[in-house]
Amino acid sequence: MQPHDLPTMINLAENVHEDYPEDDAIFAERLALYPQGCYLLSAGGEPCGYILSHPWAYAKPPELNCLLGEIPSAPDTYYIHDLAILERGRGLGAGAVITDKIVAHARSEGFDNISLVAVGGSNPFWAAQGFGEVVIEALTPKLRSYDDTAAFMVRQL
Template structure:
């Protein structure tokens, strides 16, 4: 997708050092090893996207099918995509400050919603951190209170919330 110098493309293994650098800026409190990001890109390449703004690396998205209400632990490998995946999980959307307010985030969220819908998933799910809940709410995600996730959510941060967008 290209619009006003905004270009989302497939994330390649060559992009991983830049993804790691962007993650360190955007999510310093949620560090993940490059091996974890590389595995997710390898397991589900259709859900790994890279943002260039005017040709300059500016963000990324990591997403994949997963099991509903079963959050992957931070900085942990998945091993495999579950064959009976029941949600499309948005693991991480990270944009540098210069990309915020450009419409790039809305573009990729729209693309991923369409991708998940085409894949037959009943919903998308994510963990909202860093005060991102209003952004996700604007895109149709709603907080789902799931007591069984309390401990896992607390491992992200005190204000982390499990959010879901129904697709059916």
């Protein structure tokens, strides 16, 4: 993904994640802080999704619509902030393909796990990608700020 892709990504986010709105600045910051973890997905030559990911602190997922400021100096997880795919792009395997690419990148950077917050009933998708729910009571209030089904999920590498 490149800076000129931001308007497309923001439009995709508005269409896919209506219940999880984030300011434009969130997307711009993620791309600026860690461009190697940001990808625009396409199907048939048309944008159909994106992924934002970056190194982070384990069991400390950022709040929704919150600027990071910086990547931690000693990150201990690779974090998937967001994967969004339009309906027309689903069922084509793009989610699995980009997840595999992110897993390979995280391994190459020396991480032994990847974490995320699954929202909107996406838990089965993430489970199929090798992620399992990890219950940490202290995270419950933060997870509920996303939605009632939000789950902290981890894949060991």
